[in-house]
Amino acid sequence: xxxxxxxxxxxxxxxxxxxxxxxxxxxxxxxxxxxxxxxxxxxxxxxxxxxxxxxxxxxxxxxxxxxxxxxxxxxxxxxxxxxxxxxxxxxxxxxxxxxxxxxxxxxxxxxxxxxxxxxxxxxxxxxxxxxxxxxxxxxxxxxxxxxxxxxxxxxxxxxxxxxxxxxxxxxxxxxxxxxxxxxxxxxxxxxxxxxxxxxxxxxxxxxxxxxxxxxxxxxxxxxxxxxxxxxxxxxxxxxxxxxxxxxxxxxxxxxxxxxxxxxxxxxxxxxxxxxxxxxxxxxxxxxxxxxxxxxxxxxxxxxxxxxxxxxxxxxxxxxxxxxxxxxxxxxxxxxxxxxxxxxxxxxxxxxxxxxxxxxxxxxxxxxxxxxxxxxxxxxxxxxxxxxxxxxxxxxxxxxxxxxxxxxxxxxxxxxxxxxxxxxxxxxxxxxxxxxxxxxxxxxxxxxxxxxx
Numbered sequence: 539x540x541x542x543x544x545x546x547x548x549x550x551x552x553x554x555x556x557x558x559x560x561x562x563x564x565x566x567x568x569x570x571x572x573x574x575x576x577x578x579x580x581x582x583x584x585x586x587x588x589x590x591x592x593x594x595x596x597x598x599x600x601x602x603x604x605x606x607x608x609x610x611x612x613x614x615x616x617x618x619x620x621x622x623x624x625x626x627x628x629x630x631x632x633x634x635x636x637x638x639x640x641x642x643x644x645x646x647x648x649x650x651x652x653x654x655x656x657x658x659x660x661x662x663x664x665x666x667x668x669x670x671x672x673x674x675x676x677x678x679x680x681x682x683x684x685x686x687x688x689x690x691x692x693x694x695x696x697x698x699x700x701x702x703x704x705x706x707x708x709x710x711x712x713x714x715x716x717x718x719x720x721x722x723x724x725x726x727x728x729x730x731x732x733x734x735x736x737x738x739x740x741x742x743x744x745x746x747x748x749x750x751x752x753x754x755x756x757x758x759x760x761x762x763x764x765x766x767x768x769x770x771x772x773x774x775x776x777x778x779x780x781x782x783x784x785x786x787x788x789x790x791x792x793x794x795x796x797x798x799x800x801x802x803x804x805x806x807x808x809x810x811x812x813x814x815x816x817x818x819x820x821x822x823x824x825x826x827x828x829x830x831x832x833x834x835x836x837x838x839x840x841x842x843x844x845x846x847x848x849x850x851x852x853x854x855x856x857x858x859x860x861x862x863x864x865x866x867x868x869x870x871x872x873x874x875x876x877x878x879x880x881x882x883x884x885x886x887x888x889x890x891x892x893x894x895x896x897x898x899x900x901x902x903x904x905x906x907x908x909x910x911x912x913x914x915x916x917x918x919x920x921x922x923x924x925x926x927x928x929x930x931x932x933x934x935x936x937x938x939x940x941x942x943x944x945x946x947x948x949x950x951x952x953x954x955x956x957x958x959x960x961x962x963x964x965x966x967x968x969x970x971x972x973x974x975x976x977x978x979x980x981x982x983x984x985x986x987x988x989x990x
Contacts, residue, residue: 559758560751562725563716564608571612572750573605573712574705584703593617595673595680597658597688597697600705603749606683609705610654619652619679620644634668641678651678658682659691666693673699707748714743716750717757727761731771734760738779744827745783747868756782797828801836804879809844813883820879821872830871834860837878848888848963855881886963894957901951908948941978 565571568578568588577584587593593613598606607623614621622637641651658666672678673696680700684691688702708716717739720726742760746753759782764772800823807815823833837856845852855878862874917927932942945952959969 558755559720559726560754563720563723563754565605565612566615568612568616571605571609572716573708574609576706577703588613588616591617593652593679594701595678595699596701596703597682597684597692598703598705599684599686599688601685601707601748603746603751603753604705604708605750606705607654607656610652610681610683613681614652614654617650617652617679619650622651622653622678623656624654625656631665631668634665638668638672638677641672645677653678653680655680655682657684659684659686659688663693666696670695670699708746708750709748710740710743713746713748713750713753714739717742717753720754720757730761731769732761732764732774733771734764734774735776738774738776741779741783747827747829800828801833804833805836805840808840808879808883809887811883811887813880816879816883817876820875824868824872824875830863830868830875831860833875834863834878837875837882840882843892844887844889845882845885846888846891846965847968848886848960848965850964852882852885886965888960888962888965890957890959890965898956901954905948905950908950911946911948913944914946939978941975943979945979 571578576582578588579585598609600606610623611621613619620641622640624633624637637653641653644651653669655661669678669680673680682688682692682700688697692700714736718736721732721734721739722728738760739757742753742756745756760774760779761772763778763782764774765778766772800819804816804819804823807813807819820833824830834856838853838860841852841856859871859874859878863871865871866874912926913928913930915922915927917923922928930944932944934940934942937943947954957972959965959972961969
């Protein structure tokens, strides 16, 4: 457990030359904090709470290296609170009770206590419940940090007393800004004469995948292994960066034109049933540092847009690949994505679902006031029953063909056809079923079969 107050020399310790670069560059003020503009930008909720000195107990949920601990320290400093920091990995009930005792003493002297719990999801129910009375009394302001979904990992009782803030992974722009600042900042390498091309900083930012700690550690390794001139200047070359990254540094901007060109190439190669090209474009993106989950989400879209019901397994395989990316991460998930890409490339094609929705969307937007037919309206009250809601409704399971002779579209659209299946793959079977269903539904109403 670490206890710090306003009078601790936290900044001095972090600036020690022996400290890791990530610690030395930890922001001490909100103005230096990079990222999370959706929370800390002008007019945003957390920013306003901080400015009004109204910090509630909260949970910071986000991936590693996005600044959860740093933000908690800044909040403690801005609100002039004693800062108690301990990890759920090494602390138990005894440590919690000791902290609460200290917090009660602080409150007696008019000092607020901000208690930061890293990896709070690792606490069991009893440990989490130990915080409840002190949070309710206001003895502490609890800030828990977790990389797991709080809905599943935090007790409902404790979660209901905390505001959840979602911290996003840092963007490539955020990390590039942080690395550029580190080169010139006295806490970083400002006292050294560093020569490093901006594109190499971008390559490190892409490699870090949203994690500031990884980015700074990689930069530190590259600088310490740079070429030193007789004058003492340090030159960081592409070869040095590639050795630190363990791979070639492919220039790749996740938000630039090439990003969209490559995902377009992947999508259109699969659409054209060309698995060789599709796997190549997949490798180009992954090896350049693209987020595998971004690719997985596009595969899920492709499975419905370009394959659809011609092969209903396609969507399941795409979703499974996305889950595998969550479980494995890179580089292990590269084969999971390859399996999905090859399958989707060779699956039968149908864009009937895409065309169905787009056509229906046009009608929905142009006819927003079309009433729901009385026959399929909900009738939970007597008044609705008297207004003929649900009158004439036929329960499909009571019919011989399991299809009621009625139309469910508004009167003005009763002849519209949105889903027009192809003959490809399994969709050929569905086409026959659909044609039979339409024939039966258009034959007119039929009373339900008598109960037996």
